[in-house]
Amino acid sequence: MKLHTFRTGIYDLVIFDQGVRGYAHLGAPLSSVKGNWQELGSAFTLLGDHFSPMLALLAPLYWVHDGPETLIVAQAALFSAAAVPFWVYVRRALGAGAAYSLAVAYLLSWPIAEAVNFHFHEYAFVPLITAVLFERIQAGRRWQALAAAGVLLLVKEDLAIFVVGLGAGLLFVREWRRVGAAMLAGGAAFLCLATYVIMPAFGADPGRYWYYTRWGADPAEALGHLLSQPLDILHVLATPDTKLWTLLLLFAPLCFLPLLSPYALAPLALLAERMLATDAGAAGWWGTRYHYNAAIVMALFCAAVDGAARLHRATRGRRPWRFLPSATVLAAVTTVAAVAIVPFFALGNLFKPSWYPADARSTAAVEAMRRIPDGVLVEVANAVGPNISARTKVVAWAAKTASRPERAPWILADLKDKQPHFASIQAQAADVELLRQRGYREAFSRDGYVVLFDPSPTQG
Template identity: 45%
Template sequence: MAEAFTVGERRAARSGRTPRIPRRRPALVALVVATAAVYTVYALLRLRTFRTTTYDLVIFDQAVRSYSRLGAPVAPVKGVHNGFGPGFSILGDHFSPLLAVLAPLYRLHDGPATLLAAQAVLFALAVVPVFRFAARRVGERAAYAVAAAYALSWPVAEALTFDFHEVAFVPPLSALMIERWDAGRRGQAVLAAAALLLAKEDMGLLVAGFGLVLLTRRGERRAGALFAACGLAATWAASQVLIAEFGGDNRYYWAYGGLGDDLPGVARHAVTRPWDLVLALGAPPEKLATMALLVLPFLLLPLLSPLTLAVVPLLAERMLADRFENWWAPHYHYNAFLVAVLALAAADGAARLRDRAGPRWNGRAVFGGILVVTCALVPVFGFKKLAEPSLYVRDARGAAAARAVAHVPDGVEVEAANHLGPALTGRTRVLLWDQVPRGAEWVAADVGAHEFPFVSVERQRDRVRLLRDAGYREVYRDGGFVILHGDAAARKRMAPWKEIPTHFAFSDR
């Protein structure tokens, strides 16, 4: 990467023409394939070593399996644990019908590994539009650095480290929407935006954010207004109407009680006490740290680009919240919704900085710096697990977990501890083992390490004692795992437990 531009690209940039991007790029193909391979291996190793979880991986596995059988996306894990019932459709939790496109893959392999591999490939495919957009802005050589920075980015690493979610579709679709518009393929950009609206109920905020970007450009303001209006309307319809239609609670994720009880209340608060919204963005300070981490690996270049406006509505949705602490944490999958757009904004910001700097521009320093900072963060976030031997060979606890789940027969209903469910969901009907006895025939419990949603290992042991007192029989116990079987009488004795016993403290996410 000795130069950020080739000579021809420099001439094209000065003349206002779009630099020609060759169609055959073996290096780009190699980057995408290598990225997909690393992501897939990492995700599948996590599954094999019992690092994935029932809540959320099994939820999506059950939903996509239901789609593959031409049914509604029912997820008993979500419905039973959260009090909606065993027939609950996940469209009543998050409006994400785009998940249905993964259903045919379950004809090839019916299990959560399919979702993990699909997500890995989708994340890797975002490299292509990121590269193409960046190549038009800063040249091919620099574009490889931007694409590699996306591929190694900590938001992607954290998303892969937290199983599977709807975010799988967002980096490729959001990058494609912007890249196709930039290439003059407006119809393709609109199709990508429409697909994005089906990925999750709040993706209309990202589409509306892109509308804000277009509003800053002469000749594109009408299109910008349409993107903004359609995005906001889609988010309102999905979150306020469709989720309720599918049996959900459209206030379940309302997290802005300090600003108002509803959107009109927040709007009034914003007009009368706007400083409260500013203060909310920094309370707690972890929000500021997360926002800084989103742009620092790109050397703050996104702040020079109007494209960053595209992520502002979606970022504000999380950072203004006063509930759901995982929304503003740097961990989990939420930041992966933004990272591809920020990579594009970094390329655009670099081009703007180059034009201002003139002869002082040093592309090698800028794009090399992006790679250096990105790589420096790799050992801090999810990909640091790649250096752990226990990721490749099951440790004693992982081996004990494998032996434990082998004692659960096929085709039964089982209450499974959070880290055991993914190993069982392909051959049993899984419910999350939580504080409420569900009366399942089989229970796969963990009394050796803390498991969601319990607040302590002691509560987990209490739960096992409760089952034994009701007549459940221990079939297996080793390495902190307990497999129990209940006959009809034992399951009947569990039936009265409709509410959480008072001596079980409750924790939820």
């Protein structure tokens, strides 16, 4: 729905669309959107941005349908499939009734809704693999649990932090201490290997996403600061208060039951990665929007189930705790709480009639895209980019800079909606005027959409 009504965006849908298309063509996962900031039209491998070889599993789907719609459907299927091993996990711990209700609560949870609303991300694989991982631990299958943890590492390099946290949690479970130690050591080693060896081999800068300058210039300096001034942690966790609201919305619907389980150390480790960030560039990590919380929602649900089961066992028949409700009732309360907040997040749009109709400018957007030839390099307005990504080489529309003065031979501009790489709509209009002065000709203009092309022979 959002794709066909021009409410998606280049970031990150086109980036992943280009990368998976590279795999589908039996090549590297190259993205011209990522490479454009180095040189116009150049491509940068996604393996140098994040180590996510798991995306290659989606390549065969592009042989059926080549386009970002495939990613959107695949993500929905992956999120939904996670409910099956999770149901098995809950049934074994709390019974069939709790299994059904909590599976529904997971599917309707706001982290999943917000991730779907953000179109696509490699975290789509995480709930399914996490559910299998915890179910295998519950079943006592050590090697299969280790294998699931290994698969998780192939989704994105920072999930090594999750594996480290889970390993630390398993040290508190006597029969799983050896496995926990292996996960802890293996996760830490893989994080270093991916960050400082594998990704740099694909052109990555290890400090690209270092948003912790309050703590230090690098991990070693930051760790020293954390150990020497631990009280600073409380201040950073509460600043801005967006972090506290996110933590509350993650744990309150689960009645804070994850905190009763050692499994909670896994999602808490990933949360620490986000909430201990101090720089403005990490602002998106702190809130409830986007895909970040989809990486931990299944682990929180599994930890809540384990916490409820532990609470029930610990209080059975004891005064005054024997009057506490059963684990099944606790699960039902958790489910009701999770479902009650559905209208306040992305799924709430489904109940708004105004969400369904296409924008009045959609017809103009479709006509503007028709003027762009197949296979050309084109700078595209953000909302239109995904809809033309399958047949052109898309980069984000942005004004020239000193480091990248070249412009694409085709431009599809939007003079009514603010674009990510412009300070204002006025700056967008000024860029279009500059392009006209440089000799670009107008192929289309209607309702704010403008299509320009360079007629010079070198641009075809």
